[in-house]
Amino acid sequence: MAQTRWVADRLAESDPGATFQIQSIRTTGDGDPRPLFAMDQKGIFEREVDxxxxxxRVDFAVHSLKDVPSQLPDGLTLACVPKRESARDVLITGDGSSLQSLPRGSIIGTSSLRRAVQIRRSRPDVGVRPIRGNIETRIAKIDGANYHGIVLAQxxxxxxxxDVISAALPExxxxxxxxxxxLAVVSRADDHGLITLLKxxxxxxxxxxxxxxxxxxxxxxxxxxxxxxxxxxxxxPTMTLRAAAFSADGKKSAVARIAGDRxxxxxxxxxxxxxxxxxGVEALASGWRESLEMWNR
Incomplete structure (x- = not known):
């Protein structure tokens, strides 16, 4: 909702004659309490909205881009990508501890298998536990008993x-x-006037x-x-693309960094x-299923 209000405000600044009414839609991801990596589905936070x-029923939708599948349904288009915020992950703790300064045995909460794997690769002596809820709900669970810290997107x-105490994680x-x-703003592909506004x-x-x-x-x-x-x-004129893929147990990885024409x-x-x-990224992708149970315990 905050992201949608932000987009509506930017559009109103761009076109002062435009007015907007925000409609909230509950999605599959909102109603499923399981860890995200336990859901074998794509588009769980955007399907109903799109x-x-x-x-x-609505003219356009505002999503976190990372929740939008690489292929949109027929008839829809990624009409607009506004200016990006920081892509960093951050660790939030009660006292501002960094990942490396947390005591052995600390429990870190995350809803992302990628983050869980990266945490365990960096600090194999800490525990990782699934956590769900909106950002404020997750932050409220940092109590030193169930969670010593959580990892979120900046x-x-x-x-x-x-206003939280956070430590950026090394990119x-x-x-x-x-x-x-x-952010991803999705509209109907044939709604040319709206697309012009969104652009x-x-x-x-x-x-x-x-x-x-x-x-x-x-x-x-x-x-x-x-x-x-x-x-x-x-x-x-240059764009650099960094990528890293991991096995579910974090023991194997494939890492690339390629630069080219933007x-x-x-x-x-x-x-x-x-x-x-x-x-060997295909082997990593096919092998994660066998060890997924360790993340669900």
């Missing part, structure tokens, strides 16, 4: 203007989820980064249950995917 767009904290070890930090708040670099990360995600067939990290960054994000994604394939 159905409302397709059926003309973008969500920033958009809610939350080379915690490559974020594809699309993390970006008024699009950020060109953020769009290119989103296209590269989403293309890579599609090539590798990632999802909430396969821990792929991908982060593209534009610097002048105007060809899909080519960059394809070359990065090829590098990951040479390192």
């Amino acid at each position: 159905a409302a767009v397709a059926q003309s 973008a969500g904290i920033s958009r809610l203007n939350l 080379d070890e915690f490559v974020p989820s594809p699309g993390q930090g970006s 008024g708040i699009e950020d060109a670099d953020s769009r290119l980064e989103a296209e590269a990360e989403r293309a890579l995600s599609g090539y590798v067939e990632s999802g909430c249950r396969f821990p792929l990290g991908a982060h593209a960054s534009v610097d002048g 105007r060809a994000p899909r080519d960059l994604a394809d070359r990065t995917a090829q590098d990951l394939r040479r390192q």
Whole structure:
């Protein structure tokens, strides 16, 4: 809702004559209490919302880009990607401890298998426990008994203007989820007037980064249950795409860093995917199912 209000405010600034009414829609992901990586589904936070767009019950939808599948339903389009927030993951604790300074045996909460794997690779002596709920609910669970800290995206904290003590996690070890930090505005592909309005708040670099990360995600067939990290960054005429994929137990990985022409994000994604394939990413993707139970205990 905060993200939707932010988009509506930016659109109103871009076109002062436009007015908006926000409609809330409950999704499958909202009503399922299981850890995200225990759900063998794609689009669990956007399917019902995008159905409302397709059926003309609403004009457009605002999502976290990382929740949007790489292939949208027929008739819908990713109309706008506004300027991206930080893509970093952060650790939130009661006293501002960093991941490395937490005592042995500390319990860290996360709803992401990617983050769980990366935490255990960095600190095999701490515990990782699933956690659900909105951002405020998760933060309230940091009590030193059940959770000593939780890992969240910096973008969500920033958009809610939350005053919390956090420590940024190193980007080379915690490559974020594809699309993390970006918003996705989805509309009907034939609603050309609305698309023109939405394009008024699009950020060109953020769009290119989103296209590269989403293309890579599609090539590798990632999802909430396969821990792929991908982060593209534009610097002048160049775009660099970093990617990291892990086995579910965190013991094996495939890591790539490829630079190329910013105007060809899909080519960059394809070359990065090829590098990951040479390192055996398919074996990582097929092997995670066998060890998923350890994350559900």
